[in-house]
Amino acid sequence: MSKPLYQAKxxxxxxxxxxxxxxxxxxxxxxxxPVRDLLAEIDVEASNLSQQLSVLRRAGMVTSTRxxxxxxxxxxxxxxxALLAVGRRLLGAVLTDRDELxxxxxxxxxxxxxxxxxxxxxxxxxxx
Numbered sequence: 001m002s003k004p005l006y007q008a009k010x011x012x013x014x015x016x017x018x019x020x021x022x023x024x025x026x027x028x029x030x031x032x033x034p035v036r037d038l039l040a041e042i043d044v045e046a047s048n049l050s051q052q053l054s055v056l057r058r059a060g061m062v063t064s065t066r067x068x069x070x071x072x073x074x075x076x077x078x079x080x081x082a083l084l085a086v087g088r089r090l091l092g093a094v095l096t097d098r099d100e101l102x103x104x105x106x107x108x109x110x111x112x113x114x115x116x117x118x119x120x121x122x123x124x125x126x127x128x
Contacts, residue, residue, distance in 0.1 A: 015059040020044055020052040022084070024073070028062065029081045032074035 016022060023042050027033060039049055053073060056062040063076050075081060 012059065015055060015061065016083075016087075018052060018055075020049065021056055024049075024052060024056060025061065025075065025080055025084055028073060028075045029084065032065075032072045034067075034070040034072045036070070038073065 016025075020042060024038060027038060027041055035046075035049070035053070038053075039046060042049060044052075053062065053064070057064060057073075060076055061080050062073050064071055064073050066072075
């Protein structure tokens with residue numbers, strides 16, 4: 001018996017639920033990289049990176065090839081990069097909504113510069 005689609009989707013999103021895995025996928029968007037280059041960019045122990053790469057490989061999000069003594073990783077599909085781009089847009093929308101809620105909470109009105117107008121608080125502006 002195969003698992004329901006919603007369950008498979010949940011497993012995919014659980015795979016994305018670790019910052020090191022997200023960073024690996026971001027770095028691989030520009031093309032394949034050997035493990036040593038990934039290690040240089042991500043501040044983790046080699047064993048931790050290896051574990052996270054294994055999770056991504058088992059999930060089918062990355063592939064690995066051996067080139068001599070180097071192990072090189074790549075995105076398995078351009079859709080992984082597209083998913084990260086959608087996540088970035090979604091996060092941007094969510095954070096924008098939160099900024100607007102903060103302005104409402106503080107009782108001010110957001111000016112085009114992002115400064116609060118109407119009330120003086122210790123926090124005089126909302127960062128974007």
